[in-house]
Amino acid sequence: MEIEYNTVNISGLEIQFRKWKVKDKTLLDQIDLDTSLSPLEKSLKKRQVFVYNCLKNPVLLDIEQYNYVLSLIREFSLHSDLEFSLECEKCKHQFLRTFKTPEIVQFKDSDYKEVDIRGMKIKFGNIQDSNYDRDILNSISSSERYLLDLVYHIEELNGKKVSVEEALDLFQELDVDVFQELFDAFCDQRASCSFSKTLTCPECGQELHFEFENISSFFPKSWNV
Numbered sequence: 049m050e051i052e053y054n055t056v057n058i059s060g061l062e063i064q065f066r067k068w069k070v071k072d073k074t075l076l077d078q079i080d081l082d083t084s085l086s087p088l089e090k091s092l093k094k095r096q097v098f099v100y101n102c103l104k105n106p107v108l109l110d111i112e113q114y115n116y117v118l119s120l121i122r123e124f125s126l127h128s129d130l131e132f133s134l135e136c137e138k139c140k141h142q143f144l145r146t147f148k149t150p151e152i153v154q155f156k157d158s159d160y161k162e163v164d165i166r167g168m169k170i171k172f173g174n175i176q177d178s179n180y181d182r183d184i185l186n187s188i189s190s191s192e193r194y195l196l197d198l199v200y201h202i203e204e205l206n207g208k209k210v211s212v213e214e215a216l217d218l219f220q221e222l223d224v225d226v227f228q229e230l231f232d233a234f235c236d237q238r239a240s241c242s243f244s245k246t247l248t249c250p251e252c253g254q255e256l257h258f259e260f261e262n263i264s265s266f267f268p269k270s271w272n273v
């Protein structure tokens with residue numbers, strides 16, 4: 049049977065993705081049942097199933113690009129709405145809403161260019177090192193994750209390629225204000241993806257902004273994820 053692919057272009061990458069298949073659920077079950085796997089290994093393998101196994105050509109994605117492609121695969125695979133039980137922060141009114149996947153996905157593509165932070169020239173780019181996912185998932189705090197995420201995006205430092213370890217060693221020594229400047233420049237350039245929606249409370253008219261995580265109706269019902 050021929051596989052049908054959709055295509056999206058992000059961050060200069062052409063990504064062709066298929067729908068989720070029944071065999072993907074079988075793989076998820078095998079991962080869940082495999083007692084030899086650590087929780088980290090399980091998470092990494094599940095990330096493969098949800099996105100990477102669905103791609104025609106292998107590509108490395110950062111967490112933001114990954115979430116965006118995940119949302120596209122979800123939309124391609126399933127036509128069911130996403131369901132949310134919401135509460136107004138002002139009047140505490142509770143209400144239900146349903147959305148199509150694209151209605152809650154806010155995506156900004158990357159725009160990499162060289163930055164000069166106090167004489168340090170840095171060129172950011174897409175992830176090239178396949179240890180990225182493991183390091184990000186293994187990070188012990190959000191500040192460590194931010195640092196790793198930034199370092200993995202460095203393509204060149206002062207005109208030279210650097211390893212993740214070298215960049216980490218160097219950045220540990222930076223003054224915090226310099227690092228903050230660098231981090232802000234990186235955030236301006238990198239891709240970003242959030243699942244969020246601004247709504248008006250049907251009861252009191254308050255404008256409400258919701259950020260969605262762990263969306264229960266995101267995966268197929270039969271997958272029980």
Ligand SMILES: [Zn+2]
Pocket residue numbers: 136137138139140141249250251252253254
């Ligand atoms: Zn309200």
